[in-house]
Amino acid sequence: MSSPPRAAPPVPAPPALVEVSAAVRASWALDTCDDADVADWTPERPSRGQCGSTALVLHDLFGGELLLAEVWYPDGRLQGYHWWNRLPGGREVDLTADQFRTGETVQPPRAVARPDGPPRRCRDQYERLRARVLSRLAAG
Structure with missing residues (x-):
């Protein structure tokens, strides 16, 4: 006599954006900052250099989609690049929008496909931030 088929284990619900946002913000530190922004990072502006990770x-x-835009200084020089997200359903989420100084202007974004594998730049920072965020979410 065969036993009845087992039900698949329940798929955990994705965390709420508010929980993820809090976990991300609590996980930012100098060691998760993009190397290009380390000199400008401060505890008072912890989002500086955190956008890619x-x-x-x-x-x-x-x-969803990754969004990428150029950032310009007031004098027209390129400051760098800014990353944020467009979630499924179309909502844009930019947890690091407050990192910019007065006069730094984020240009309109373009959607960018995520390459396979780990990031080429700031891999250690991404892995560190990801581990901290997942740990905070698991701890509740």
């Missing part, structure tokens, strides 16, 4: 962590958890 943060966008990847949110993409890991929610999917």
